[in-house]
Amino acid sequence: MADTTHHSLGAQTERTAAGADKPHSAGEANTTVRYRGGGFRTHSIFWVGPVVFVVLIAVWEWGTQTGFISNLTLPKPSDVLGTFGELWRTGTLFEHLIPSLTRFAVGSAMGCLAGVIIGVMIGLFSHVRAGLVPVVAAIFPIPKIALLPLFIIWFGIGEGSKYALIALGTFTPMVVATYGAVDNVDRTLIRMGQSFSLSWASIVRKIVLPGAMPGIFSGLRVSLAIGIILLVAAEMLGARRGIGAYILEAGSLYDLERLFAGVIILSALGVVVNFVLGLIEDRVLRWRS
């Protein structure tokens, strides 16, 4: 140990001596190796998001206050907030929100549940796959809003047609995500199950379904976002109550404050759905590394 120390001291002395010849030179041997790793790793910075929001809204408010932004193009954020207060006080908020949430919940629950069931069947049975994958591929690209008139004829102008529209819209992406997830379940786990002579039902219930869960959850994220879009579309085309109807009415009256209030509710709905899904996912998929 002492020997090593001595040696390195000696080296240092030499270097100083060399440095004395060329003062201020960085020395020939000693450059630190530049760090160049790190890859493209992302890391979460929790405060940037809120700050960006606050800055955007502050600029917007300042612009509309000073007249830099014409109030024909954008309402004042403070006025939009005022509209919210009014919505809350008069109870109009819930008058529109409750029917919308009900439609969203019922429609997407039906669509997603059916999607998961059909998706699992496609994943498990070759005949079902051969028969249904082309059908799903044919339905998937149809803009579902185009089918609303048809659904109104089939299910009536009331809630039925709206449920059907949201259900169909969430169904197709859910099917595709689910059978993809079933296909991606680790085959070695299934072979393990067979090697222990587990019953077919046990393998499906205890290995295939839990293994497909991560894929099913990412499918849910996409499907529910589509559900919100279709909810608004359905309400714009035929409803007296609901966020979509509220936005349409505000738009036709050129009431920008109310229009923005409506849009913000939708955006908040999307954020809340994503957040709740994230919480469930964290619990259900705790096993993921």
Next chain:
Amino acid sequence: MDLRVDALSHRYGNLEVLSDISLDIPAGQVVSIIGPSGCGKSTLLRFIGGLERPSEGQIIQRGQPPEGSLNPLTYVFQDFALLPWRTVAGNIALVLEDHGLGSARQDEIITNVLARTKLSEFRDALPKQLSGGMKQRVAIARALAVNPAVMLMDEPLSALDSQTRELLMDDLIDLWARERFTAVYVTHNLAEAVRLGHQIVVLSRRPGKIREIITIETPLDARRRSDPELASIEERLWSVMRDEAQAADLELVDG
């Protein structure tokens, strides 16, 4: 219960992978199968346990599996094959649940096998919390839980680092000394084959044929790492395998 591999051959299309393999697996012994990569040793193991069907030949079971054997032919896989969403105890429960043992009996078996593999304190851990060696111990505990007649081990130590491998090898030898289980142990590692095998079956490169069967008389628990006799057997095996391995290495992988 003894097993016999009887004149087994296998082809994938025109490609012959195994050719006329006949082999005895007597009860209470560990049979190591070694061979160069791609010689079909893992395939052979899948035939022995009925996970795949050979083109020709058959696997014969002589005698009855022991009383209370829930899954007579039980695999231990190279990549552990644990369910990541189940705890250690849950992974073992998985293979018992279908047998309708009742929760008390099931719990008793789990406690027992965890104690035998020194895993008792990890009962509620998830696989992601365990090291590779621990995961393979869980897989071995799971195999023991069904009280197998023959353990079919497919390169069980190959995914582990060399130190863990040594430790787990010692554990396997201890376990064999206590339980005298029957096993077919597929590996490409000569040292493992020699330490753990009563018989060592050397397969040639594709199509896999039996090149040689070596019997080692020294009891498993008396074998030491530095044993000169084992070293000379290992040396001899390597001289048999060397050319095969080299030739196998130079082969193009078939498209």
